[in-house]
Amino acid sequence: MRSNLALPGVDVAHTDSNTIRVALAGNPNSGKTTVFNALTGARHHVANYPGVTVEKKEGTITVGDMHVTIVDLPGTYSLSAYSVEERVARDYLFSEKPDVVVDVLDASNLERHLYLAVQLMEMHVPLILAFNMSDIARSSGLEFDYKQLEILLGARIVPMVASRGEGMQELMQAVIETFGQKAWAGVSVRYGGEVDAELDNIVKVLLEQKEQLPKSYPVRWLALKLLEEDPEICQLLNIPRIIEQAVLSRMHLRKVFGDSPDILVADRRYGFISGACQEAVKHTFHLRHDFSDLADKLLMHRYLGLPIFAAMMFLVFYLTFAAAAWPMRGLEFLFAKLGCAVAQAWPEHWLLPLKSLIVDGVVSGVGGVVIFLPNILLLFLSIAILEDTGYMARAAFLMDRIMHKIGLHGKSFIPMLIGFGCSVPAIMATRILENRRNRLATIMVMPLISCGARITIYALLIPAFFAPALRGPMMFLIYIIGIVLAIICIKLLRLTVFKGETIPFVMELPPYRLPTLKGLSIHMWQRAWMYLQKAGTVILMLSIILWALISYPVLPDNEQMALTDAQRQSAALQYSVAGRIGRAMEPLIKPLGFDWKIGTALIGAGAAKEVFVSQLSIVYAVGGESDENLQVLREKLRQDYSPLQGFCIMLFCLITAPCLATVVITRRESGAWKWALLQYGGLTLMAYVITLLVYQAGRLLL
């Protein structure tokens, strides 16, 4: 979409007078995403910024004969490059040189939001200030003298209410006009006599070394960053003369003001802001947080807060799984019908392997991907509602004390809970966690939370080996083992792989807001599309490979003469690669109390945990999964294995390698195969060791 002439660091402004590249900046909770959605609608795509897992949204619209490309920068409070998001936003502004930068501000909380605007002014980018939520500002008694503010801040101001789409045309008009300007004037921020003098000193030295400076940065900005001791810029300008002057200036300021220069500069930015606001903003009366305060009295109540949160979580869980159950059943039915239709329409005796590939591989593989779609849509609808209303921050506050004990953030609770339904949407839900270490740790242990698919395994095995009175406690025990293991693993991971100080808990508590339908639906569709596109293709490919393992080599005709259907299926499975691996594995899994039948079923369970049951019924040649057949299967299992072995099978299935979809989604969300492989290998090893210990100890004791 960008002109090919664009080289990094080279001024590309106006290479193409019909295309305007706009970057959208703003604080979290400024309504930036709402502005982005209002401008681009659904016409945008989501990718990651190169090298990091920060999301980059981009959309193109046409205004008159102009093409306007809008990039949504990550929401940040500052551009000092302390966090990945801040660094990404800053690097983007300098390396891509957007033609216009629109800073979205919450006009009802102007002073705080102008802090980012001042930093953008320092960067000397062509700037427009979008005063969002100007209706709330007005009703809370703020009156702006826009003309005066525009002069003081040196940028166009567009008042707007993004949630109602008000002010969007005016914003685009301002973008086009700003783009049309020959040069960007801006204003330079003043930090007071002493600081400005030191800045000038550094600028003088920088200008002496002009040839050695990277061209894409304004000199005064470089000087400011040197003064602030910005690690990135200090490294970039590692020239003795420059460093020397920077150190001198910093020392001087520290001596005079007794504070580090970066904090001093931050302080002066607020000084500049409050100066501007005193001249151009009138507070006619004070009113804000009244509704939010009232709501918080209840929702964050000392004793009622947690029960209300629990009820909300139950609702989310219910919506994600119970409400999704029937569209899922519908999809399942649809794909089963599709498979049957293809099988029936297939010419007799013609290319049978291809028929099997299409019916058992492709159709059921696609079905296996699409089946999760209702889950994912409803889950992300719930999450979008929790986030857009502002409740998520409250939930984090309520849960933080408990979750902190196991080394996680309060918000981690939500994906963990989703994990009881299915690991795939749960791992996608970890996106709500800002801290990467936290997020990775949560992803890694997610498969230990017993998902819905594993219920089918427990439901087969528990009644087969345990008396009715023991069945409930057994189920509970398995779940608890998973949770305890997850907590232990997180503790271990936080001490080893994801070492690091606990993240200080500082978070803004936004006022409650009514989410917009448009925002919710866009959020939902984005996630669903991403899942289908990125995960779906890989899951499909891997399921076809697994299909091949179970289907090949084909049992020779002469060996299946005298067999019943069920016996033939069983023989075919034993003859296939999966069956042979299962047999070959027997010595390895014997110490766990497993034989080749369990081994073969476990290979099938690699695609999806519930496949374990159908594979086992094929191995035992009991036919389809009807209730009667399951009874027969349980009878046969009882003959072959002891209750201890039965328990060990469940234990192994609980802990071992996550299903294909989980592996792929882990790769997607963590950004690297190594995490997915570590998770896969680590869990398998852990399952082996724990099952081994339990089985051997059990044999000695029982």
Next chain:
Amino acid sequence: MNTQQKSEPVCLNQMKPGASARVTAIEAGRGLKGRLAALGILVNSALKIIRNDGNDQIIIQVKQSRIILGRGMTHKIFVDEI
């Protein structure tokens, strides 16, 4: 501002809900100080305690925004009651 009482600076976590205070010192590393500054919490900032349950989690109001501080943050910030 001019009628500064001669009260000893105290940790933020000793403040009662509803009290107003002015920050006198922040004892933290550069990164955290910078983060707090971006949220409007610096030396001399005025703030109001919205909630303090006495369990190391505090909600304060700075300018027009509510901010949650937790996990040891609250005894890194020293304030004077005003």
